[in-house]
Amino acid sequence: MTERKILLNPGPSTTTESVKMAQIVPDICPREKEFRDIMAPIRKELTEIVHGDPDEYTAVLFCGSGTICIDVALNSLLADKKKAFVINNGSYSQRAVDVLSYYGLPYIELKQPFDKQPSLSAIEKVLKENGDIGYVYITHHETGSGLLNPVREVGELAHRYGTFLITDTTSSFAMIPINVYEDNIDFCMASAQKGIMGMTGLSYIIGRKSIIEESAGYPRRSYYCNLYMQYDYFERTGEMHFTPPVQTIYAAKQALIEYRSEGEEAKWKRHQRIMNAIREGIDRLGFKEALDRSVQSGLVAAIKYPDDPNWDFDRVHDLCYEKGFTIYPGKLERQNTFRLCALGAIDEDDIRDFWKVFEEALEKLGVEVPVFYE
Numbered sequence: 604m605t606e607r608k609i610l611l612n613p614g615p616s617t618t619t620e621s622v623k624m625a626q627i628v629p630d631i632c633p634r635e636k637e638f639r640d641i642m643a644p645i646r647k648e649l650t651e652i653v654h655g656d657p658d659e660y661t662a663v664l665f666c667g668s669g670t671i672c673i674d675v676a677l678n679s680l681l682a683d684k685k686k687a688f689v690i691n692n693g694s695y696s697q698r699a700v701d702v703l704s705y706y707g708l709p710y711i712e713l714k715q716p717f718d719k720q721p722s723l724s725a726i727e728k729v730l731k732e733n734g735d736i737g738y739v740y741i742t743h744h745e746t747g748s749g750l751l752n753p754v755r756e757v758g759e760l761a762h763r764y765g766t767f768l769i770t771d772t773t774s775s776f777a778m779i780p781i782n783v784y785e786d787n788i789d790f791c792m793a794s795a796q797k798g799i800m801g802m803t804g805l806s807y808i809i810g811r812k813s814i815i816e817e818s819a820g821y822p823r824r825s826y827y828c829n830l831y832m833q834y835d836y837f838e839r840t841g842e843m844h845f846t847p848p849v850q851t852i853y854a855a856k857q858a859l860i861e862y863r864s865e866g867e868e869a870k871w872k873r874h875q876r877i878m879n880a881i882r883e884g885i886d887r888l889g890f891k892e893a894l895d896r897s898v899q900s901g902l903v904a905a906i907k908y909p910d911d912p913n914w915d916f917d918r919v920h921d922l923c924y925e926k927g928f929t930i931y932p933g934k935l936e937r938q939n940t941f942r943l944c945a946l947g948a949i950d951e952d953d954i955r956d957f958w959k960v961f962e963e964a965l966e967k968l969g970v971e972v973p974v975f976y977e
């Protein structure tokens with residue numbers, strides 16, 4: 604057995620022993636039929652996780668971390684003479700803005716507060732006033748803050764104004780139940796190390812085939828990161844255009860078996876159970892969160908640093924890390940936070956064990972409990 608570590612960072616997440624071991628396979632050339640036969644069902648199953656009909660939706664696999672999907676989707680799906688429209692209310696939508704500006708592509712950025720749901724009327728106003736929007740982009744779950752965005756409503760608006768929706772579901776896919784039809788999603792994306800509890804290095808865009816096919820005629824802005832090119836190669840050969848992350852794909856195959864046997868609803872219930880145990884500890888120790896719970900995804904808690912002079916995040920981190928628990932710094936601009944995330948192959952008992960270790964760390968540093976804020 605591998606030593607079990609509890610990762611409370613926002614991915615990669617704790618994996619099962621069986622997913623880890625699935626990577627240990629005889630060497631194989633990924634251009635063999637045997638390997639193609641592994642990838643085809645993975646693409647189908649990823650599409651099914653978000654309830655896409657395989658005749659209408661497809662999953663295109665990429666070798667890279669989740670950011671490759673943001674890059675690919677944004678640069679590949681923008682028609683000539685159109686503008687991207689990004690709703691920016693967190694660090695991951697900021698990343699999308701950065702990608703667009705690196706490519707020098709035209710975009711409209713609607714900045715919204717990081718700690719509230721965005722204004723639908725402000726979004727509608729942009730759509731009404733700009734007839735040249737190529738797509739609307741929103742992050743489903745802003746992993747930096749834990750904010751859950753109203754994808755369904757934004758997708759409905761996108762469709763009403765004759766455009767389509769791309770959403771970054773990297774930190775919600777295979778955790779929060781998603782239905783591309785009910786949620787008005789044309790494109791979503793994720794990474795194997797998060798929701799499906801696989802390994803790093805494999806990421807995927809799931810989206811409407813008709814739009815991908817249409818994008819064959821759009822300007823080609825990247826050689827390696829082009830959605831149509833990768834899709835077309837898969838359709839013609841069953842393979843990734845360039846070398847796939849072989850062992851990670853074996854792990855993904857096993858992770859999807861385990862996803863199916865746990866089940867969509869049961870898995871989401873487990874994540875909620877984990878978050879409840881996280882919140883119990885937050886409340887008991889007197890910590891405060893950056894966001895109101897009513898707007899949170901329930902997968903990430905962004906916790907404010909207390910004002911105790913003995914509080915030292917790095918030292919608390921190190922003391923927890925020594926005992927096998929990883930906690931993570933925050934990602935908010937104007938306040939110091941740390942994050943506890945409900946991802947991965949863990950359950951509420953692991954969180955109870957974590958809080959014991961965390962409390963011992965506070966005691967060691969002389970941080971007063973319950974913690975105080977000025």
Ligand SMILES: *Cc1c(COP(=O)(O)O)cnc(C)c1O
Pocket residue numbers: 613614668669670671695742744745746771772773774794
């Ligand atoms: C993890 C994550 C990504 C991908 O980030 P990488 O640093 O490339 O792993 C993208 N979007 C969201 C919302 C995420 O949580």
